[in-house]
Amino acid sequence: MTTASLTRERGHVPFTIVNCTLFALFALVCGYPFYYLIINSISANDLSALGDIRWLPRGLHLDNYGQVLDLQGLPQAALVSFARTVIGTAATVLASAYLGFMFTQPRLWKRSFWYRAVVITMYFNAGLIPVFIIMKTLGLTNSFWVYILPLVVQPFNIILVKTFVEAMPRELQEAAEMDGAGILSVFFRIYLPNMTPILATVAIFSAVTQWNSFQDTLLYITDQSLYTLQFLLYMYINQADSLAQAAQQSGGDLSGIASAATSQTATSIRTTVAVVVVLPILFVYPLFQRYFVKGIMLGAVKG
Known part of the structure; x- marks a missing residue:
């Protein structure tokens, strides 16, 4: 490898680092809203209602999905x-x-x-x-x-x-x-x-x-x-507020009074229903990804 080639290779390293960093940040910005919905839907409902769930789930439970699917x-x-x-x-x-x-x-x-x-x-x-x-x-x-x-x-x-x-x-x-x-x-x-x-x-x-x-x-x-x-x-x-109230009252004497962590709130209703609705379509793109780039390029540019 010649000196000129080595110089060019070294010059590409900063560009590659900056490029990967920018794309990683862009991916984080795009993916965080979905991540936020998921962690709030499986965290303690009292904490999610207060806006305390931002990066990691706390008080993990899946009761929200069972109750939402019964809507x-x-x-x-x-x-x-x-x-x-x-x-x-x-x-x-x-x-x-x-x-x-x-x-x-x-x-x-x-x-x-x-x-x-x-x-x-x-x-x-x-x-x-x-x-x-x-x-x-x-x-x-x-x-x-x-x-x-x-x-x-x-x-x-x-x-x-x-x-x-x-x-x-x-x-x-x-x-x-x-x-x-x-x-x-x-x-x-x-x-x-x-x-x-x-x-x-x-x-x-x-x-x-x-x-x-x-x-x-x-x-x-x-x-x-x-x-x-x-x-x-x-x-x-x-209607998240009224649905949350109805979900809290639906247990009656069978389950006793729900705890604050699992009792449905307007925030838990919104985040859980949004995840249930959004997740299926997220699986469509990976199935067609290998065709997508080729198709959009060949279909958009002639010659």
């Missing part, structure tokens, strides 16, 4: 959230893949017009009241499908898939068509199996959007059997 409507809301996430994500991924592929086909009638018609919806919206009237006219209010159908076509996802497909060799389609394959065969048998990175990226975006959405429930749903976990979280946070 009315939580299992049904979990089922609705899970169903809308799975069905909605599958529908969005398939629609994004198909439309992104079709918008690369020169033979598509008025291709530029339809593509621009889809993209322009990213910038213009009819507004809350007209959208509500449309949903009501279509019979989607108080319907499970109000969670699925409005989110199937996502312009941003279609753009990502279209750019990804354009980067794939055109010879794949030409060879398949020479063998007699139709457009659907080309899509399902040639392109779709090779779209895994970008489809995993779209799946992450869609799953997070579906799982975290609560405004559609607030606007379009009055049937309690169709409430989602996120909407219940919204309700429980707003």
Whole structure:
């Protein structure tokens, strides 16, 4: 190794140290809120209510989770959230893949017009009241499908898939068509199996959007059997004080008077419900992580 190479290597060391330190601090800032919720949900409720739990849990117990899981409507809301996430994500991924592929086909009638018609919806919206009237006219209010159908076509996802497909060799389609394959065969048998990175990226975006959405429930749903976990979280946070009082009184003579450490408080209700709602979606990203970076890069940059 030459002297110049050694000098360059030594010059990289301070940069690496500073870079790793900054990223470690950034990771701490991003991860601490989740850590804070977890340690407060498993710590003594009287201490968490006073704000004394900051770095380490104290008075460890898991009673909060047992009591929160007994809250009315939580299992049904979990089922609705899970169903809308799975069905909605599958529908969005398939629609994004198909439309992104079709918008690369020169033979598509008025291709530029339809593509621009889809993209322009990213910038213009009819507004809350007209959208509500449309949903009501279509019979989607108080319907499970109000969670699925409005989110199937996502312009941003279609753009990502279209750019990804354009980067794939055109010879794949030409060879398949020479063998007699139709457009659907080309899509399902040639392109779709090779779209895994970008489809995993779209799946992450869609799953997070579906799982975290609560405004559609607030606007379009009055049937309690169709409430989602996120909407219940919204309700429980707003009603945390009354829920805590109800939880304290629910034991009655069977368990005696609850201790201050395990008696539910508004803070314990908020933190525990938030953890229950947030944890499932945190497991989605690691499953798709190996595809995510490749998909977002290839889908966002052409050439």
